[in-house]
Amino acid sequence: MPEGSDRTERHAFVVDDEPQVRAFVGRMVGIAGFVAHEFGRLRDVEAALTLRRPDVILLDLSLGGADAIEVMRSLAVARFAGHVLLVSGHGAGTLEDVRRIGERRGLRMAPPLSKPFRLADLRLRLADVVASGRETTGGPFEAALQNNHLELWYQPKIDLATMAVAGAEALIRCRHPEHGILPPARFLPPAGDPLYRPLTDFVVRRSLADWSSFAALPAIARRWTGARLAINVPASILQGADFVAGVRRHLPDHPDFRGLIVEITEDEAIRDPETAREVAVQLQLYGIHVSIDDFGAGHSSLGRLDELPFAELKLDRVFVDGCAHDADKRAMCRSVVELAHRFAMTAVAEGVETRDDLRVLTELGFDVGQGYLFARPMPAADFARYLAGTPAAGTG
Structure with missing residues (x-):
């Protein structure tokens, strides 16, 4: 000022x-x-x-x-x-x-x-x-962390070939005692804030503990074991010296654990490709795979993908929503599937909200879909009921 x-x-x-x-x-x-x-x-x-x-x-x-x-x-x-x-x-x-x-x-x-x-x-x-x-920068998040108000909610990712649950994305929420459930924009610190380090630690610990909890429930163990959880991690934290060691300490000791997916945005992936490649290769040693999230929003050079050993390409919802009736969006969807498969990556469509779009995405060859058509994000207990085939009450 x-x-x-x-x-x-x-x-x-x-x-x-x-x-x-x-x-x-x-x-x-x-x-x-x-x-x-x-x-x-x-x-x-x-x-x-x-x-x-x-x-x-x-x-x-x-x-x-x-x-x-x-x-x-x-x-x-x-x-x-x-x-x-x-x-x-x-x-x-x-x-x-x-x-x-x-x-x-x-x-x-x-x-x-x-x-x-x-x-x-x-x-x-x-x-x-x-x-x-009136709240100082970082104040809402620090209070939520100290008072155990943070939660992880889960949105299923669906295998489009079998329509079975292939995994889920963990999404942060705050259960405020006065204002109810708050989305990330209401309490997260600005991008680049050092408070993302304890936040990432919380997400890693809680998501892997929840994976083990789901796998231990007889009613859903068969549907869940083998599924992968995905978490969002800022590239600055992912490339930190202690990130890999921190994740390694919390990995489940379970014979069916197939690993974790770490999502970073497209612009973060190409900002420092050499470091991104080094971290991705190191994470693969522990069954942890890196996904490019919001692909298409960063307008990066598609040719640089062959430099990055990532496992998953998630097309931004802007191109998915309405692809059944928009030729330009449909062309983008087709290009992304071809690109992902060329580099042996899983093609994921996020933001799937209509059956018409789902039909087109399946025909184009997307491997996995995620969006409100299948389910909204929900608390862990509701997600367990969802896996068991019982209606879940949570919304996101």
Whole structure:
């Protein structure tokens, strides 16, 4: 914040390519107690972020020469730690899809607002921003860790040839005593924060303990043993000197344990390919395999994949959702399957939500699918019931 500024002031960026709408939303933000800064172009937002980090960015989905997803990519690169509030006249389903993309980019996404909206609704969203802003960086996560509020929820991964459970992805959640279940964007520290080290340790210990617990239950042991759990690990932690040793200490001593999958994003995989290759080879010695997550979102050179001994390629949900009716998405799906199989990798489609998309993905040759069509993320106990064929109550 510039020298001499009032530290009690709260600032909001209003990003909309329509001047009248931008001015109207800016006035409403001002009435709600924020200092509004209005922008119509992505490059102006990027320039302004070098001078000031607002508490919240109110973002329209369409910006003429750009769109909200492009803005969020830029915010993720800039490690923006404030909130992003989507405000648009698009349908609720589209708003939710874009919000989830922001969350997967590590942004703190507020519940979106559909145009037209009431001032009271905007006040509620901004009040949440204010309440969250009172917590120091890392505070929510440290409190959750110290008070045993962290949980792992599981979303099954389905073998598309047999429709059997091939494994599951472990996803972090916080069970807050006042606010209920919180998604990662509400409590995780910014990207690169050293607090990801204890978080990763928790995820490794809990996921491997849960694998053993599932394997010990007679009702599900036959369906579970041989399945692999996948966890998300930042590349900075994965490449740390003590990561492999830490995982090795917690590996289950079970004859049917097939190993662990560690997911890193595409942009992380190509940032330092030599180190990524070294760590991947070392992990293979212990039955631990590396997966490229959110593939297609980082726009990397596909030819570099042959340098990286990874076991799995997960296509970003943006290309999966709607592939049955979108020729460009279907072409991307086909290319990814061919690419994965060329390098002896498992082709995984994430974000499978419709039967039409599932049919196309199966025809194209994807090996594994993951998404709401099969099941939402659920607590460990509900996941055990899911494996046993009993309806589970958990949602994510």
